[in-house]
Amino acid sequence: MSTGHHEASWRLPGSDPAAGTDVRHFQAMARTAERGTFDSVFFADSPALAADVRRRPAGALDPTVLLTAIAGATERIGLIATASTTYEEPYHLARRFASLDHVSGGRAGWNVVTTASEDAARNFGRTALPSHAERYARAGEALDVVRALWDSWDDDAVLADKGAGVWGDPDRVRPVEHRGAAFSVRGPLDVPRPPQGHPLLVQAGSSPDGKDLAARYADAVFTAQQTLEDAQAFADDLRRRAAGLGRDPWSVRVLPGLVPVLGATTAEAREREEELDRLIVPEHALRQLAALLRVAPDELSLDRELPAVLPDEESVEGMRSRYALVVSLARRERLTVRQLIGRLGGGRGHRTFSGTAEEVADTMLAWWRSGAADGFNVMPPALPSGLEEFVDQVVPVLRERGAFRSAYAGTTLREHYGLPRPADRRSRGARVPGQAVPAVAGVPA
Numbered sequence: 001m002s003t004g005h006h007e008a009s010w011r012l013p014g015s016d017p018a019a020g021t022d023v024r025h026f027q028a029m030a031r032t033a034e035r036g037t038f039d040s041v042f043f044a045d046s047p048a049l050a051a052d053v054r055r056r057p058a059g060a061l062d063p064t065v066l067l068t069a070i071a072g073a074t075e076r077i078g079l080i081a082t083a084s085t086t087y088e089e090p091y092h093l094a095r096r097f098a099s100l101d102h103v104s105g106g107r108a109g110w111n112v113v114t115t116a117s118e119d120a121a122r123n124f125g126r127t128a129l130p131s132h133a134e135r136y137a138r139a140g141e142a143l144d145v146v147r148a149l150w151d152s153w154d155d156d157a158v159l160a161d162k163g164a165g166v167w168g169d170p171d172r173v174r175p176v177e178h179r180g181a182a183f184s185v186r187g188p189l190d191v192p193r194p195p196q197g198h199p200l201l202v203q204a205g206s207s208p209d210g211k212d213l214a215a216r217y218a219d220a221v222f223t224a225q226q227t228l229e230d231a232q233a234f235a236d237d238l239r240r241r242a243a244g245l246g247r248d249p250w251s252v253r254v255l256p257g258l259v260p261v262l263g264a265t266t267a268e269a270r271e272r273e274e275e276l277d278r279l280i281v282p283e284h285a286l287r288q289l290a291a292l293l294r295v296a297p298d299e300l301s302l303d304r305e306l307p308a309v310l311p312d313e314e315s316v317e318g319m320r321s322r323y324a325l326v327v328s329l330a331r332r333e334r335l336t337v338r339q340l341i342g343r344l345g346g347g348r349g350h351r352t353f354s355g356t357a358e359e360v361a362d363t364m365l366a367w368w369r370s371g372a373a374d375g376f377n378v379m380p381p382a383l384p385s386g387l388e389e390f391v392d393q394v395v396p397v398l399r400e401r402g403a404f405r406s407a408y409a410g411t412t413l414r415e416h417y418g419l420p421r422p423a424d425r426r427s428r429g430a431r432v433p434g435q436a437v438p439a440v441a442g443v444p445a
Contacts, residue, residue, distance in 0.1 A: 001044070005259055005350075006381035007056045008279035014385065020057050026066055027073040029384050036391035037405050039416040040078030040109060042202075042222070042377060043067065047087050048119035055284035064096050071104035078413030080109035080202055086135050087115060087124045090145035090183055097199045098150060098191040106195035106412035111202040111222065112213075114139050136209040138182045143201070143217045145185050148176040150198050151425045152188030174425075197422040200413045206234065206325075215241035219419055220253040222377050224350045226329055231256055231372035253374040253417055256367065257350030259381055260360045262389045269354035276381055277342045285341040292323060302338040306330045350379055357393035364394075365403060 002020030003010040010017045019025040030041050043063035051058040063081035071079060079100065083093055093110070101108035114135035121129045130138075157172035176187035203210065203218040214221045215238060225231035239249035261276075263269030282302055290297040294311045310327060330340045353363055367373040380386025398404035414421055 001379070001383065002057050002060075004382035004386060005379040006276045007285065008276050008281075009382040010057050011279045012276075012382055015382065017057055019383075020060055023061070023066060023069045025384070027070055029387055030070045030074050030077055032384065032387050032391055034074050034077040036395045037408055038077060038378075039375070040080050040107075040200075040413060041067075041070065042080040042109075042111065043082060044111075045082040045084075045113075046115060046117055046120060047084055048115075048117050048123050050117075052284060052287065055281065055288065064100055067100060067108075068103055071100070071107065076107070076408045076411060076416075078107045078109055078200065078416055079104055080111055080200065080413075082111040082113055084113050084115040084120070085139040085142040086130060087120060090142045091149065091185055091187075091189070093142070094146040094149035094189055095191055097146075098189060098194045101194035101196055101199045102191065106414070108194070108196070109200035109202055109220075109413050111204060112139060112143065112217070113204060132207070132209060136205075136213055139213055140216070141180045141182050143213075145176065145178050145180070145183055147198060148178060149185070149187055149189040150194055151422075152176055153191075153193040153424075155193055155197075155424045158192055193424060196412050196414050197424065200417065200419070211238050211241055214238060214252065215247070216245055218252055219414075219417065220255055222255050222257065224325055225256045225372070226325065226351055228367060228370060228372055231367060232370060235372055251419065253419075254372075255375050255377050256373050257379050258360075258364065258376045259350055259352040259379045260386070260390060260394065261352065261354035261381055262357060262360065262386070262393060263354070264356065266355050266359065269356065269359075273352070273354045273381075280341060282338065282341060285344075286337070289326075289337065289341060289344070292326060294323075300337050302341075303336050305334060305336055306340070350377075352381075357397050360390075360394050361397040361401065364398070365401065368403070 001009075002025070003012075003015045003017065009015055016022070016025065026041075033041055043066065045060060045063045049058055050060070053059075064083070067079040067081050081097075081100070083096070085093070097108050097110045116129065116132075116135075118129045121127075152174055154169075154172035156169075158168050159166050161167075173188050176185060178185040178187070200219045201217055202220045202222060203214040204222040205211070205213065206223050221238060223231075223234055225234055235254045238252060238254060242252050243249040261269050261273040263272055286300055286302065287297050290300055293300075293306070295307065299307055306327065326340070326344065329335070353360060355363075364373075364376060368375070378387075378390055380390060395404060399406050408416065410416060412421075
């Protein structure tokens with residue numbers, strides 16, 4: 001989010017509304033996050049214009065291109081980009097993320113999404129959004145193909161034997177010969193095996209289909225939870241699903257989004273949050289909420305609660321888990337539409353917390369110690385100021401409490417997450433010497 005996760009952040013006096021296409025803006029923020037020893041920077045993306053251009057800065061650079069530029073401006077921080085399995089081919093995805101992993105020296109991650117946008121469907125020749133079930137079935141097959149392509153080269157396929165005049169061993173580079181319901185891919189990939197073996201796989205859907213996909217494939221899961229109890233239930237459910245598939249349930253990192261509004265005092269933090277909320281244009285936000293809820297804008301009244309009758313969750317083909325979260329929040333706290341818009345303005349359903357650095361650290365540690373989170377996606381309401389404040393104020397508190405690193409121990413994103421490097425196909429199941437690292441006992445930011 002170029003100017004911050006709060007939708008009105010671009011209206012603040014110090015904000016640059018054109019920051020979204022300025023690579024220097026993002027390089028500077030990545031260096032700030034690296035100074036704070038964050039695991040990674042994480043870019044959302046959609047193959048369609050994702051916002052009403054009246055409401056907030058719209059339009060975004062391709063994240064893999066942007067992260068390639070960031071790779072050259074940083075040394076250790078991981079680089080996670082979002083890409084869609086619904087509208088991209090597995091070969092393109094495998095090649096792009098293998099390339100980013102090579103360019104960055106093993107710091108790439110892919111946030112796998114199925115794209116719940118009717119506008120995106122129309123950009124790719126579809127008259128309607130593919131069904132929820134169809135998108136997730138395609139995603140699973142796409143991930144099987146991408147991982148097979150990454151493994152189509154053995155780690156030692158490149159011989160570079162100048163004396164013999166042999167660059168590579170053809171017996172160690174194999175086609176994948178995939179024939180499935182959605183894809184037919186021969187392979188092999190035209191990029192050698194990535195430095196991490198497989199770039200880190202991230203998933204962000206919280207529907208049952210989304211959790212099944214995450215349990216089978218994901219190294220990390222980005223989720224939106226409003227309460228500690230809901231976060232614990234989500235994490236427990238995800239870990240049960242992973243264990244049922246034979247995976248170590250604790251090898252899937254659960255990362256709720258957190259929108260921290262910082263102040264020198266609690267009162268100052270709340271005033272800063274209220275200042276941002278006052279900058280929301282209600283009419284713009286009302287249209288956005290109506291689109292999410294699948295109702296006409298005139299069915300929503302700013303100073304009343306949500307209508308008693310809304311579409312059934314199972315009938316929602318796009319952003320089903322976010323629909324359920326928003327409706328649950330509104331019903332549970334009996335919020336008016338105006339109040340709901342304010343609650344969503346900071347993080348679109350992710351938890352917003354205003355307080356001092358110590359209070360923000362307290363709530364992060366409480367969620368971590370209870371098993372509700374392995375770490376957090378920190379989503380500053382205003383950028384770059386909110387990131388700078390978090391690094392300078394909250395990170396030192398976490399370090400003082402022994403809950404976060406003071407320096408990077410490894411060089412790859414998998415090492416930051418405490419995850420081993422997948423072995424290549426010839427040595428499947430064997431540990432690659434020097435690559436596995438112990439599990440992280442801390443709070444990744």
